[in-house]
Amino acid sequence: MSKRGKQDSSTSSCAHLRTAYHNCFNRWYSEKFVKGQWDKEDCVSEWQKYRTFLSELLDDKHLSHLLEAQGIMDSVTQPDLRHPVSDNASGVS
Incomplete structure (x- = not known):
């Protein structure tokens, strides 16, 4: 397979995973978050597949070293950043 074919294949796979995550997130946001109801498990599977x-x-x-140098990967991989901060600022349940 040519380098271009491999790139097209990976781009379409990424687009598929991105779409699945964004659709789930938009559904969660409009149907649950804005109504004050949400489950921390919503869209986790889609997010993990896309992130991976x-x-x-x-x-x-x-290029991963560029993200690591900026500390971006650490903030992206923390699941709590996808959800609003609770009243418990210490993070201890």
């Missing part, structure tokens, strides 16, 4: 794919894609292109 992006990490592998960046590793393949030798």
Whole structure:
């Protein structure tokens, strides 16, 4: 397979995962979050698949070090950043 064919294939896979995550997130936001109801487990599976794919894609292109240098990967991989902060600021349940 040519380099261009491999890139097109990975781009379409990424687009599929991105669409699945964004559709789930938009549905969660409009149907639950704005009504004050949400489950912390909503869209976790979609997010993990999309995040994993992006990490592998960046590793393949030798670009993951740029995210690590900025501390971006740490903030992206923390699941609590996808949800509003609770009243318990200490983070201890």
